[in-house]
Amino acid sequence: MRYDVIVIGAGVCGAMIxxxxxxxxxxxxxxxxxxxxxxxxxKANSGIVHxxxxxxxxxxxxxxxxxxxxxxxxxxxxxxxxxxxxxxxxVAFSEEDKATLEELAERGRKNGVPGVSIIGADKLxxxxxxxxxxxxxxLFCESSGIVCPYELTIGAAExxxxxxxxxxxxxxxxxxxxxxxxxxxxxxxxAFECSxxxxxxxxxxxxxxxxxxxxxxxxxxxxxxxxxxDRTVGSLVSRTIFQCPNKMGKxxxxxxxxxxxLLVGPTSVDLTExxxxxxxxLEGLDKVARLGGRSVPKASVRDAITSFAGxxxxxxxxxxxxxxxxxxxxxxNAAGIxxxxxxxxxxxxxxxxxxVEELTGAQKNESFDPVREPVFRFRHATDAExxxxxxxxxxYGRIVCRCESVTEGEIxxxxxxxxxxxxxxxxxxxxGMGRCQGGFCGSKxxxxxxxxxxxxxxxxxxxxxxxxxxxxxxx
Amino acid sequence: xxxxxxxxxxxxxxxxxxxxxxxxARECGVENIALIERASELGxxxxxxxxxxxGLTYFGQExxxxxxxxxxxxxxxxxxxxxxxxxxxxxxxxxxxVTCVNKKDGLMKLQAKAVILAMxxxxxxxxxxxxxxxxxxxxxxAGTAQKYVNLDGYMPGKKVVILGSGDIGLIMARxxxxxxxxxxxxxxxxxxxxxxxRNIVQCLNDFDIPLKLSTTVVKVYGDQRVTGVDIARxxxxxxxxxxxxxxxxxxxxxxxxxxxxxxxxxxxxxIPLDRVTRGAxxxxxxxxxxPGVFACGNVLQVHDLVDFVTMESQIAGEGAARYIRxxxxxxxxxxxxxxxxxxxxxxxxxNIKDKKDVKLYFRVGAIYNNPRVVLECDGQVLSSKKKxxxxxxxxxxxxxxxxxxxxxxxxxxxxxxxxx
Numbered sequence: 001m002r003y004d005v006i007v008i009g010a011g012v013c014g015a016m017i018x019x020x021x022x023x024x025x026x027x028x029x030x031x032x033x034x035x036x037x038x039x040x041x042x043k044a045n046s047g048i049v050h051x052x053x054x055x056x057x058x059x060x061x062x063x064x065x066x067x068x069x070x071x072x073x074x075x076x077x078x079x080x081x082x083x084x085x086x087x088x089x090x091v092a093f094s095e096e097d098k099a100t101l102e103e104l105a106e107r108g109r110k111n112g113v114p115g116v117s118i119i120g121a122d123k124l125x126x127x128x129x130x131x132x133x134x135x136x137x138x139l140f141c142e143s144s145g146i147v148c149p150y151e152l153t154i155g156a157a158e159x160x161x162x163x164x165x166x167x168x169x170x171x172x173x174x175x176x177x178x179x180x181x182x183x184x185x186x187x188x189x190x191a192f193e194c195s196x197x198x199x200x201x202x203x204x205x206x207x208x209x210x211x212x213x214x215x216x217x218x219x220x221x222x223x224x225x226x227x228x229x230d231r232t233v234g235s236l237v238s239r240t241i242f243q244c245p246n247k248m249g250k251x252x253x254x255x256x257x258x259x260x261x262l263l264v265g266p267t268s269v270d271l272t273e274x275x276x277x278x279x280x281x282l283e284g285l286d287k288v289a290r291l292g293g294r295s296v297p298k299a300s301v302r303d304a305i306t307s308f309a310g311x312x313x314x315x316x317x318x319x320x321x322x323x324x325x326x327x328x329x330x331x332x333n334a335a336g337i338x339x340x341x342x343x344x345x346x347x348x349x350x351x352x353x354x355x356v357e358e359l360t361g362a363q364k365n366e367s368f369d370p371v372r373e374p375v376f377r378f379r380h381a382t383d384a385e386x387x388x389x390x391x392x393x394x395x396y397g398r399i400v401c402r403c404e405s406v407t408e409g410e411i412x413x414x415x416x417x418x419x420x421x422x423x424x425x426x427x428x429x430x431x432g433m434g435r436c437q438g439g440f441c442g443s444k445x446x447x448x449x450x451x452x453x454x455x456x457x458x459x460x461x462x463x464x465x466x467x468x469x470x471x472x473x474x475x
Numbered sequence: 476x477x478x479x480x481x482x483x484x485x486x487x488x489x490x491x492x493x494x495x496x497x498x499x500a501r502e503c504g505v506e507n508i509a510l511i512e513r514a515s516e517l518g519x520x521x522x523x524x525x526x527x528x529x530g531l532t533y534f535g536q537e538x539x540x541x542x543x544x545x546x547x548x549x550x551x552x553x554x555x556x557x558x559x560x561x562x563x564x565x566x567x568x569x570x571x572x573v574t575c576v577n578k579k580d581g582l583m584k585l586q587a588k589a590v591i592l593a594m595x596x597x598x599x600x601x602x603x604x605x606x607x608x609x610x611x612x613x614x615x616x617a618g619t620a621q622k623y624v625n626l627d628g629y630m631p632g633k634k635v636v637i638l639g640s641g642d643i644g645l646i647m648a649r650x651x652x653x654x655x656x657x658x659x660x661x662x663x664x665x666x667x668x669x670x671x672x673r674n675i676v677q678c679l680n681d682f683d684i685p686l687k688l689s690t691t692v693v694k695v696y697g698d699q700r701v702t703g704v705d706i707a708r709x710x711x712x713x714x715x716x717x718x719x720x721x722x723x724x725x726x727x728x729x730x731x732x733x734x735x736x737x738x739x740x741x742x743x744x745x746i747p748l749d750r751v752t753r754g755a756x757x758x759x760x761x762x763x764x765x766p767g768v769f770a771c772g773n774v775l776q777v778h779d780l781v782d783f784v785t786m787e788s789q790i791a792g793e794g795a796a797r798y799i800r801x802x803x804x805x806x807x808x809x810x811x812x813x814x815x816x817x818x819x820x821x822x823x824x825x826n827i828k829d830k831k832d833v834k835l836y837f838r839v840g841a842i843y844n845n846p847r848v849v850l851e852c853d854g855q856v857l858s859s860k861k862k863x864x865x866x867x868x869x870x871x872x873x874x875x876x877x878x879x880x881x882x883x884x885x886x887x888x889x890x891x892x893x894x895x
Binding site for chain 1: 513561563565574576577578579580581582584597598600601602603605607608609610611612613615616618619622623624627628629630631632633654655693699700737739742
């Protein structure tokens with residue numbers, strides 16, 4: 001099979017880029033080594049749509065952050081992904097911190113971030129009564145928000161596929177051979193030819209680049225650990241609360257999530273071995289608990305429903321690496337996408353699409369539809385909408401996940417849309433995301449996965465591979 | 476949307492609590508009753524409890540979970556109680572409108588005169604514990620494992636470590652062993668088990684499964700399926716002692732670390748909960764702080780024995796009947812107080828104008844050998860009962876005889892305490 005473009009890596013950037021490319025008359029494939037999209041950095045991060053005052057002026061991070069955040073609302077509307085323009089506060093605890101706020105505000109002005117102001121302690125208290133009483137002021141950014149990173153990835157990938165992209169899951173790139181007019185990409189499931197490659201391989205982007213002789217950057221995988229708190233404390237704060245970066249480090253954030261929980265984290269530790277080691281540690285979680293309490297004392301780990309860790313692809317250059325590789329003019333990097341990569345993703349996709357358009361001279365795809373089929377979410381529906389939905393599809397009348405009110409119909413929709421394991425259903429529907437963490441619904445979800453696949457219950461996995469839930473039948 | 480339906484009584488939950496409450500209310504003359512169950516049949520969690528040990532107190536017979544449930548299902552079948560199965564309640568409003576959905580009827584709004592909440596409880600998951608490491612397949616609650624083995628017929632693990640010595644954990648230690656799995660140990664954070672003594676004897680001792688007290692799981696290993704856990708002993712503050720960490724190979728970590736009443740609907744209705752029981756604050760008829768809304772069974776307090784769930788629910792059923800008849804006006808409450816050793820008391824308040832026998836149910840905070848359970852009123856000892864042993868894993872009770880209420884005023888103080 002020959003493609004015009006192969007995008008390697010179906011994280012939020014790869015998926016958004018593939019969607020962007022599906023707006024052009026090109027045959028595009030999106031390759032992902034994991035059994036699902038959004039399985040790397042996009043699976044577990046803070047989910048913040050940053051205003052854009054943090055990155056240094058003149059960097060790609062600054063430019064694409066501000067542009068990405070401006071695009072985010074429309075992208076999320078088109079892809080039916082929950083997004084909330086909740087705003088953010090960088091909280092200062094000392095005079096020194098206050099000076100840093102001035103610096104950040106100035107950076108924000110230079111980066112062109114709208115709606116940035118410095119507020120005093122009284123105003124801060126008025127906006128966020130649960131912020132620590134020791135806080136002396138804050139940088140208020142109205143343009144920032146929150147989004148669900150894996151839902152954005154899933155939405156983008158689904159929309160890309162709808163517009164003609166071939167999504168190949170469980171397809172790990174093992175070698176790339178440059179040919180006269182492109183590449184032969186060898187994968188765990190066969191070889192593909194293509195004219196262009198977009199490298200969106202996250203923590204493996206440097207390894208992929210090296211396959212075409214591009215040795216210009218290194219990715220240092222970084223791990224960040226988080227606590228997720230119950231919805232009962234989800235409204236302790238209504239904006240993202242950052243701590244002012246100082247000698248002690250960047251601090252941790254406390255933020256509401258689009259699903260009504262409270263997220264506290266992350267730590268930041270360079271991984272020396274195991275690029276995807278997302279195990280949690282005692283030291284890491286202790287630090288999150290301790291630091292989180294500094295800015296929002298009531299955000300207590302006693303209310304934790306889970307803890308987790310994610311990886312980020314930190315580039316040794318400290319800035320995004322976006323553009324045609326010097327090693328090969330048909331190889332485009334979209335690498336080193338760490339924070340604010342999620343915020344920048346729509347802009348990165350826009351930028352890479354422009355580059356490919358220029359290189360290929362491809363026409364616009366006239367039939368491109370940027371809108372994803374709306375997803376029915378029982379928990380967000382009114383009683384009238386629920387009644388109507390159940391009338392159309394009775395499966396929406398059966399609640400499987402009690403904690404998050406997820407119906408059998410939604411789970412079937414998710415499986416039909418590509419979820420193949422328990423965690424895939426969980427990311428698409430939230431079944432199992434609530435306070436009982438799948439205790440009740442896990443087995444029901446497994447039954448539906450088995451039933452729709454026409455397979456035995458013990459073939460169902462948590463996240464593909466050997467992550468099987470069950471062994472053989474009982475005697 | 477379906478038209479609004481009206482019932483005298485809507486019972487939320489068709490497990491042992493809901494069934495007993497609905498049956499009792501019917502017996503007391505309530506005519507128009509709806510019983511709503513989220514599963515496809517009545518019975519609740521009993522359906523997966525295929526071991527015996529149910530019914531000894533209530534029926535004087537040893538039954539399995541399904542057999543115990545079946546006795547009540549048959550009784551419900553004989554009545555005109557309207558049963559909705561596969562139906563989930565999404566909201567209970569202060570106006571006693573119960574909103575629920577199912578596949579057949581769609582979204583329904585049932586207007587009730589009285590509501591009995593009987594939603595049961597759920598297991599505490601891993602996330603609520605401080606266990607670090609990876610997040611592979613093979614970490615599950617004991618109840619989930621029980622469902623896989625007993626209802627679905629699959630082995631959820633072969634080499635098992637169980638954390639928590641609650642009754643479900645103990646029962647599953649035996650069940651997994653009988654199915655051919657190797658249960659390596661049961662770890663218990665506390666210096667005592669939270670389970671019934673009879674379960675420790677019959678489920679662990681009889682199978683030589685070690686019970687490691689003051690021990691917890693601190694870390695999980697395995698990228699895909701669990702490959703092992705680290706366990707550690709804990710100090711008096713329940714903190715793991717790093718020098719005692721020990722690796723145990725296993726493919727399954729089963730959790731039996733506590734049950735939490737499922738009170739989302741209760742909270743949604745604006746009904747206050749007890750901080751300790753995590754169930755509603757109720758009076759002696761199991762009426763919550765919202766008049767006409769009652770609660771019983773494990774949604775009110777986690778019980779050790781279903782027999783007690785049944786008896787408590789009958790109180791609620793009778794209370795709801797009296798409420799519907801308009802008999803519960805103008806109560807005068809006193810609140811029994813917890814003395815030494817007592818963690819909580821249910822009911823949390825008693826109407827002294829009702830002048831009937833009231834049994835107080837309570838749990839102690841630690842194990843006491845040869846204690847006395849003392850009931851005091853305004854400094855006077857009403858009863859002092861000698862016990863061989865009291866433990867947090869076994870619910871205790873003490874009776875306030877009806878005669879006492881004649882001399883009580885709203886200022887009277889009733890206390891339950893342990894004397895050692």
